[in-house]
Amino acid sequence: MKHHLRFVVIAAAVFGLVGFKGIESTLASQTAQKAAAGPMLIAEVDLECSFFICDSTPKIRLSSPIRTGEKTVLTEGDQFYSEPAPEAELFRENDAWSILEFGSRIRGKNSSGTLGMLAFQRGRARVIRIEDGRALMQIEKACGAITKGNFLIPFKKGSILRGPELAYNFPFRKGDALTAQVILLDSNINQIARGHWALIDIGADQGLEPGRQLTAFRKEGTLPPQAIGNVIVIRVGARWATIKVLDSKDGIQMGDLIQVK
Numbered sequence: 001m002k003h004h005l006r007f008v009v010i011a012a013a014v015f016g017l018v019g020f021k022g023i024e025s026t027l028a029s030q031t032a033q034k035a036a037a038g039p040m041l042i043a044e045v046d047l048e049c050s051f052f053i054c055d056s057t058p059k060i061r062l063s064s065p066i067r068t069g070e071k072t073v074l075t076e077g078d079q080f081y082s083e084p085a086p087e088a089e090l091f092r093e094n095d096a097w098s099i100l101e102f103g104s105r106i107r108g109k110n111s112s113g114t115l116g117m118l119a120f121q122r123g124r125a126r127v128i129r130i131e132d133g134r135a136l137m138q139i140e141k142a143c144g145a146i147t148k149g150n151f152l153i154p155f156k157k158g159s160i161l162r163g164p165e166l167a168y169n170f171p172f173r174k175g176d177a178l179t180a181q182v183i184l185l186d187s188n189i190n191q192i193a194r195g196h197w198a199l200i201d202i203g204a205d206q207g208l209e210p211g212r213q214l215t216a217f218r219k220e221g222t223l224p225p226q227a228i229g230n231v232i233v234i235r236v237g238a239r240w241a242t243i244k245v246l247d248s249k250d251g252i253q254m255g256d257l258i259q260v261k
Contacts, residue, residue: 037162047158049143053116058151074146084133091135096155099123108201172225180258191251217257
């Protein structure tokens, strides 16, 4: 009996050691895979909390909080009613919707006329149920102040991205090289650095797509434009793109040039 008990104790110890090493090995492997994939280039917050240009104004707004009068600014976990949808089938239970606040119309330097209305993503809500054509929704994610009157559009899930950050010590190319200008900065500040967003005035019509890394240049006086940073496209429209600064040796400013690598 003693020999049997000793065997069980030794076996348990060996199994525990092997099991622990197995877990340790798995975690090490996952860490190595993540490191090999590179740093996070496009994160969930970039996809769900940045701004973009909307071609047309949505038809549905946030109507009122479910508990009228208690809160004017809503946050995660709060519930609200939408306005009735123009077509009842637009709302389906468990569907996610983006919450938008609209700004001014935006013009670009590379095309005539306006590009569209500036839209700030303020959060994401999910349909709980439908009542008389209206949706009762619950806020899952808040990126800013969510209030009555904000617009609602169906949520489109983007893809997060890991990978290497590309170098930006390239000379500026003249001629036919695809070049844009920065036409809007994050938070209306004078310059932005790593992690902040901006709008540029070229897009899918010029071949841009999410994940494309570009070089930022600064033109000063009579000198040729100098490379100052590396940015990545996180969202794209026909004639515009939302970019994120990955690295820079100087703050990105309005009017800076953005060129394909």
